[in-house]
Amino acid sequence: MSAEPDASLDEVDRQILAELQADGRMTNVELARRVGLSAPPCLRRVRRLEEERIIRGYYADLDPVALGYEITFFALVGLESQKEAMLSAFEQRVRAWPEVRECHMIRGGGDFLLRLVARDTAHENALTSKLTAADEVARVQTLQTIRTSKDDAGVPISV
Amino acid sequence: MSAEPDASLDEVDRQILAELQADGRMTNVELARRVGLSAPPCLRRVRRLEEERIIRGYYADLDPVALGYEITFFALVGLESQKEAMLSAFEQRVRAWPEVRECHMIRGGGDFLLRLVARDTAHENALTSKLTAADEVARVQTLQTIRTSKDDAGVPISV
DNA sequence: GCTGAAAAGCATCGCCT
DNA sequence: AGGCGATGCTTTTCAGC
Numbered sequence: 001m002s003a004e005p006d007a008s009l010d011e012v013d014r015q016i017l018a019e020l021q022a023d024g025r026m027t028n029v030e031l032a033r034r035v036g037l038s039a040p041p042c043l044r045r046v047r048r049l050e051e052e053r054i055i056r057g058y059y060a061d062l063d064p065v066a067l068g069y070e071i072t073f074f075a076l077v078g079l080e081s082q083k084e085a086m087l088s089a090f091e092q093r094v095r096a097w098p099e100v101r102e103c104h105m106i107r108g109g110g111d112f113l114l115r116l117v118a119r120d121t122a123h124e125n126a127l128t129s130k131l132t133a134a135d136e137v138a139r140v141q142t143l144q145t146i147r148t149s150k151d152d153a154g155v156p157i158s159v
Numbered sequence: 160m161s162a163e164p165d166a167s168l169d170e171v172d173r174q175i176l177a178e179l180q181a182d183g184r185m186t187n188v189e190l191a192r193r194v195g196l197s198a199p200p201c202l203r204r205v206r207r208l209e210e211e212r213i214i215r216g217y218y219a220d221l222d223p224v225a226l227g228y229e230i231t232f233f234a235l236v237g238l239e240s241q242k243e244a245m246l247s248a249f250e251q252r253v254r255a256w257p258e259v260r261e262c263h264m265i266r267g268g269g270d271f272l273l274r275l276v277a278r279d280t281a282h283e284n285a286l287t288s289k290l291t292a293a294d295e296v297a298r299v300q301t302l303q304t305i306r307t308s309k310d311d312a313g314v315p316i317s318v
Numbered sequence: 319g320c321t322g323a324a325a326a327g328c329a330t331c332g333c334c335t
Numbered sequence: 336a337g338g339c340g341a342t343g344c345t346t347t348t349c350a351g352c
Contacts, residue, residue, distance in 0.1 A: 009225070017226070018217035024183045029328060041337050043329070054225040059218060060179035064314045066168070066213040069177070074225050074263075074272060076302075091308040098315035104233075107303040113233060117314050143235075144266040149250040153224045153312070156257035188345060201321060202347075 007053070011159060014038065015044055017054070018157040023040040024058040061153070071124050074143040079136045082110035090136040099127055110138075168213070170318060171196065175204055176213070177316040183217040220312070226274040230283050233302040238295045243267035249295040258286055269297075 009017075015035045019026060032042035048057045064072065079086055087105065094100045094114065102115040114131075117126035124144075131140045168176075178185060191201035203311075208214045223231065229259045238245055246264065253259045261274040275316065277283035283303075290299050 004244045014226075016274055017219070017221055021221055021239050022218065024217035024219045024282045027328065028330095034237050038329070038338055039328080042338085043339095052225075056220045056222055058183035059181070059220055059312050060176070061215045061218060062176055062180055062313050063213050066211075067173075067314050068259045068318060069314045074265075095309055101314070102311065103307065103309040104302075104304040105306045105308070106233075107305045111302075113302055128170075143263075143270075143272055145263040145272075147264045148262065149264070150254055150259060150262040152260045154221050155226050155228050155260070157221075157226060186345065187347095197321060198346075199322090199348085203319085 001114060002083040013045060013049065014157055014159045016042070017049065018159055020046070020055065020058075021052055021154045021157065036051060064117055065105045068119050070120055072145050072148075073116055073118065073124060074145070075131060076141040076143065077112045077114060077129065078139040079109075079110040079112070080138045081136075084111075086136050090134070093134060093136070097127075097130075099123075166308060172204060172208065173316055173318045175201070176208065177318055179205070179214065179217075180313045180316065195223040195252050223276055227278050230277040231277055231304050231307075232275055232277065232283060233304070234273045234287065234290060235265075235300040235302065236271045236273060236290060236296055237298040238271070239294075239297045245269075249293070252293055252295070256283075256286075256289075 012035050019031055019034055019155065028043045028046065029039050031046070032039045035042060037045075046055070048081060064070075077090075079090055081100050087110070090112065091103060091105075099116050100114050101117060102113075104113045105111070106113055116124075116127055118127055123140075128140060128142055129136055171194050175190065178190055178193055187202050187205065188198050190205070194201060196204075205214070210297045218286070223229075236249070238249055249271065250262060250264075253262050259273050260276060260278060261272075263272045264270075265272055275283075275286055277286055284300075287299060287301055290296055309314050
């Protein structure tokens with residue numbers, strides 16, 4: 001499923017990826033200028049990177065507060081058992097909750113780390129209760145974010 | 160610092176945000192068609208949303224593995240004290256580490272949740288050691304991701 | 319605050335190096 | 336592989352509703 005047959009990325013490809021990671025709406029002409037190519041070969045490289053799923057998509061980064069989500073929090077969730085059926089059942093359950101934005105299974109058995117958003121404290125409490133009440137769930141520890149000093153998407157790119 | 164004077168987003172604005180959150184490279188003509196506007200007013204709305212920092216930017220979503228980062232992990236870091244000077248010192252320290260992609264202060268005093276990427280296990284161990292060795296740090300618990308079943312950027316948008 | 323036309327700029331193709 | 340030139344869209348501005 002993941003992208004790299006040989007991961008044949010030369011320096012120009014890495015520069016393209018770094019530029020598009022920083023500004024995904026840049027025009028191809030501007031991108032070409034920055035990496036020192038003319039427009040057509042630059043576009044061909046971008047298309048190849050998209051086809052090989054090295055570029056997985058382009059997203060607008062929105063202010064959660066402007067959209068009514070005052071709270072971002074994480075939850076460490078421990079399940080009743082680490083049987084695969086139960087792990088999958090939990091994953092399927094939270095997949096359907098729009099407030100759960102990320103769900104990561106953690107090494108060590110039966111634990112998940114979730115990232116959630118909530119409109120306010122009442123909404124946050126309701127979500128925590130809904131997690132605690134789920135059949136598969138044994139314990140929930142919420143980690144409420146009170147300040148975020150760094151929030152970079154993606155990965156570092158050394159060009 | 161955050162964006163909303165009145166958060167005057169009508170239904171069309173929300174639709175625009177939902178579309179651009181899903182595909183940040185969509186042309187303005189296509190966006191206008193989807194939200195039922197002609198191109199010029201649609202572009203004006205997008206510009207307004209950008210100026211008010213409701214749209215904070217656009218980025219390409221890249222495959223970490225293709226760029227050589229096999230491992231994503233989280234770290235729960237407890238500091239020696241919760242004095243503001245020590246909290247800031249820790250934040251400044253990790254701001255300079257490119258492998259630390261997110262740094263969130265957690266309610267309850269002196270704890271941080273970090274998201275990090277590493278090229279391999281050796282790199283991950285080195286990062287964990289570097290965290291443990293930092294002056295401000297009392298304890299580090301790494302939460303290694305073994306499978307991610309949901310990884311949605313942004314927030315849910317009810318149109 | 320929208321529409322429609324027009325100018326400028328961009329994406330993209332075919333061909334050449 | 337990269338560059339050039341041509342074509343059809345897209346973006347962007349501006350007048351008018």
